Amino acid sequence: MTPPMDFDRRSFLAAAGGSLAAMAVMPELGFARPAPVSADPIPVALIGAGRHGRALVDELQKLEACRVVAVCDTDPARLESIKRRAKDAATYATHAELLEKSKDVKAVIVATPTHLHKGPALDAMAAGKHVFCEAPLAHTAEDAREMARAAAKASTIFQSGLYARSNPVYKLARGFFRSDSVRDLICMRAQNFKKQTWRFPASDPAREREANWRLDPSVSLGLAGELGTHQFDVFHYYTSKYPKMVTGAGSIRLHNDSREIADTIDCALTFADGARLTYMATLGNSYEGRYEVFNGSNAAIKLAWSHGWLFKESDAPTQGWEVYANRQQFHNDEGITLIADATKLASQGKLKEGVGLPYSPQYYALSDFLASIVDGKPSVCSADEGVRATVVGIAANEAVRTGKPVEITEEMLKA
Numbered sequence: 001m002t003p004p005m006d007f008d009r010r011s012f013l014a015a016a017g018g019s020l021a022a023m024a025v026m027p028e029l030g031f032a033r034p035a036p037v038s039a040d041p042i043p044v045a046l047i048g049a050g051r052h053g054r055a056l057v058d059e060l061q062k063l064e065a066c067r068v069v070a071v072c073d074t075d076p077a078r079l080e081s082i083k084r085r086a087k088d089a090a091t092y093a094t095h096a097e098l099l100e101k102s103k104d105v106k107a108v109i110v111a112t113p114t115h116l117h118k119g120p121a122l123d124a125m126a127a128g129k130h131v132f133c134e135a136p137l138a139h140t141a142e143d144a145r146e147m148a149r150a151a152a153k154a155s156t157i158f159q160s161g162l163y164a165r166s167n168p169v170y171k172l173a174r175g176f177f178r179s180d181s182v183r184d185l186i187c188m189r190a191q192n193f194k195k196q197t198w199r200f201p202a203s204d205p206a207r208e209r210e211a212n213w214r215l216d217p218s219v220s221l222g223l224a225g226e227l228g229t230h231q232f233d234v235f236h237y238y239t240s241k242y243p244k245m246v247t248g249a250g251s252i253r254l255h256n257d258s259r260e261i262a263d264t265i266d267c268a269l270t271f272a273d274g275a276r277l278t279y280m281a282t283l284g285n286s287y288e289g290r291y292e293v294f295n296g297s298n299a300a301i302k303l304a305w306s307h308g309w310l311f312k313e314s315d316a317p318t319q320g321w322e323v324y325a326n327r328q329q330f331h332n333d334e335g336i337t338l339i340a341d342a343t344k345l346a347s348q349g350k351l352k353e354g355v356g357l358p359y360s361p362q363y364y365a366l367s368d369f370l371a372s373i374v375d376g377k378p379s380v381c382s383a384d385e386g387v388r389a390t391v392v393g394i395a396a397n398e399a400v401r402t403g404k405p406v407e408i409t410e411e412m413l414k415a
Contacts, residue, residue, distance in 0.1 A: 036065040036371035045105040045129075047095045047120045048112035049073035049082040051200075052134070056111055057085045059363040065370045070102040072120075074210075077203035095120040099127045106130060107157075107373060109366075114226065115139040115219035121147050125154045132369045134161040136229040136390040137383070139219050141412065144390040148415035151383035159369045159379035160386025163361035164234045166368040168340030169308040173301050176310060176338070177238050181319065182296030185239070188277040190231045190292040192223070193285050197255055198263070217260045221397045223281040224248060224265055229393030232269065233385075234292045234303065235277055242388055242413055243269035243277065246406050248399035254284035265400045269392070279396070302335065306357045309335030326355065384415040 044066045046053055053073070060068055068086040072095045073079050079091045092098040098105070107130040110120050114136055121133050131151070137144040137160060151158035164170045176182060202211035214220045221229070236242055246269045250262030264282040271277075291304040298316040302309045311333050312322070325336040337355055357364075368380045391412050399406045 035063060035367050036374045038065040038370075038374050042066040042106050042370060042373055043069040043102075043104045044107045044109060045070040045072070045098055045102060046082075046086075046089075046109045046111060047072045047098065047124075048110065048116075049075075049078040050111070050113075053078075053109075053111035054082055054085060055360075056109055056362055056366065057082060059360060059366055060109070061085070062359065062363060063367055063370060065367075065374060066107070070098050070105055072098040075203055075207065095123060099123060099129070107132070107369070110134060113213045113219070114221060115213065118143045118147055121158075122150050125150050125156065125158065128154075128156060130157040130369070130373050132159045132161060132366065133383075133386070135233070135386055136221060136225055136393045137386045138390060139221055139225075139394075141387070141391050141394055144387045145415055148383035148387045152415070157369065157372045157379050158383045159365070159372065160381040160383060160389070161365060162230060162233045162237075162381045162386065162389055163305075163365045164230070164303075165237055165381045165385075166364040167305065167357070167361050168364060169306070169338055169357060170234065170237075170303060172340045173303055173308045173310070173338050174238050176299075177294060177296075177301055180298065180317075181310065181312075182294060182299050182301060183316075184297035185275055186295045186297060188235055188275065188292070188294055190234070190277065190279050190290075191288065192227045192231060192281040192290045193287055194283065194289065195286045196283055197257075198261070198283055199255070199257065199259075215259050215261050217401070220261055221393055222250070222261050222265070222400060223263075223283070224250075224267055224279075224396035224400050225390075225393035227281055228267065228279055228396050229389050231279065231290070231292055232277070232392050232396070233389040235269075235294075236385075236389060236392070238294065239271075239275075241271050241273075241275075243392060243395075243408055244272050245270045246392070246396050246399045246408065247404075248396055249403055250400040253282070262400060267396050267399060269396070301338075305361055307355070308338035310338060311335050387415040388413045 046057055049071050057068055060066055068089050070090045071082050072092045090102055108124040110117050110133040117133055118138050121131050124131050137147055198214045200211050202208045246267055248267035250265035253264040255263045263284055267279045269277040291302055294301045298313055300311040328335050328337055372379045395406045395408050
């Protein structure tokens with residue numbers, strides 16, 4: 001993920017200086033969960049070998065606790081492509097065939113289009129498999145709830161693919177947010193800007209609609225649902241609250257190719273205590289990329305998936321560790337770089353190596369999934385939490401689509 005101002009990891013490291021050794025005063029904020037280790041690697045299957053599925057296979061192969069043994073996709077061309085990544089994996093045209101023939105599979109990654117998550121997830125749970133399902137869980141709230149009900153009855157692990165909950169920088173920043181470092185929450189905002197079309201060439205003209213499901217309003221949740229769901233969940237994760245109302249608007253600002261899905265949107269999500277989250281997303285511009293911001297009376301926290309910063313107010317009390325902190329200038333503001341595992345890295349003399357995450361957010365989410373299987377512990381993001389995030393994403397998309405306010409009730413958020 002690209003941090004703001006187009007800093008790549010190398011240039012960011014070159015710009016960084018100083019020390020955060022005093023993070024030892026808050027050790028509970030400074031540690032990331034280690035990658036799981038298993039004497040017998042877990043046999044994993046991937047269902048959905050599109051662009052995102054192929055990226056997940058790349059991350060899975062970095063984890064010693066698993067091995068990819070089977071892949072399923074309805075498109076022969078995608079299966080052929082993924083064989084170059086997972087050379088020893090058996091390939092199947094349907095998930096039913098995979099579950100029937102690859103008996104050794106213990107865990108399944110569901111990376112199909114959103115509206116096709118339910119079938120593979122339910123069948124995998126019924127077959128006794130652990131399931132990692134991408135978010136949003138489904139394109140309808142009822143489908144998402146059906147998945148959560150099945151997960152509640154299953155004896156296996158179900159993890160919703162909401163990556164912020166596994167991200168070491170986000171977990172570190174959440175500790176600051178819940179301390180006096182930020183204090184009173186004033187407002188929240190987020191954006192997801194990336195110049196792209198969302199229109200992809202199909203391997204076969206007959207598969208054009210299938211390949212471009214994101215542009216099909218009958219199944220797509222648009223920018224607010226497909227992208228916003230992940231970012232809205234950051235705010236759920238930090239505040240343990242969910243919006244009660246969402247308003248939105250959208251239009252086509254660049255891609256005039258007969259699409260019906262807006263390429264530029266904005267939303268406002270209002271919480272019961274009056275706090276508001278403003279959100280913008282576009283496929284027409286890339287400036288500042290993807291980030292979330294919490295503005296508090298003592299400080300602001302800005303998160304950009306691979307990096308995070310704390311911006312203290314001039315009248316905020318000093319907590320002692322700030323004098324040692326690594327800092328970065330943003331125009332007229334100075335941000336303290338949030339470094340996961342700071343205490344451990346400082347003790348090894350490797351603090352500068354901790355600026356920015358070495359792996360993608362997907363890596364950490366998959367690592368947590370495997371760790372839950374190995375340790376027999378609950379997943380870091382349950383199916384119930386996945387339902388709540390999905391419901392908010394669906395409501396935001398409906399507000400954008402209709403231009404009318406959409407209420408989110410307690411009943412809607414129940415799994």
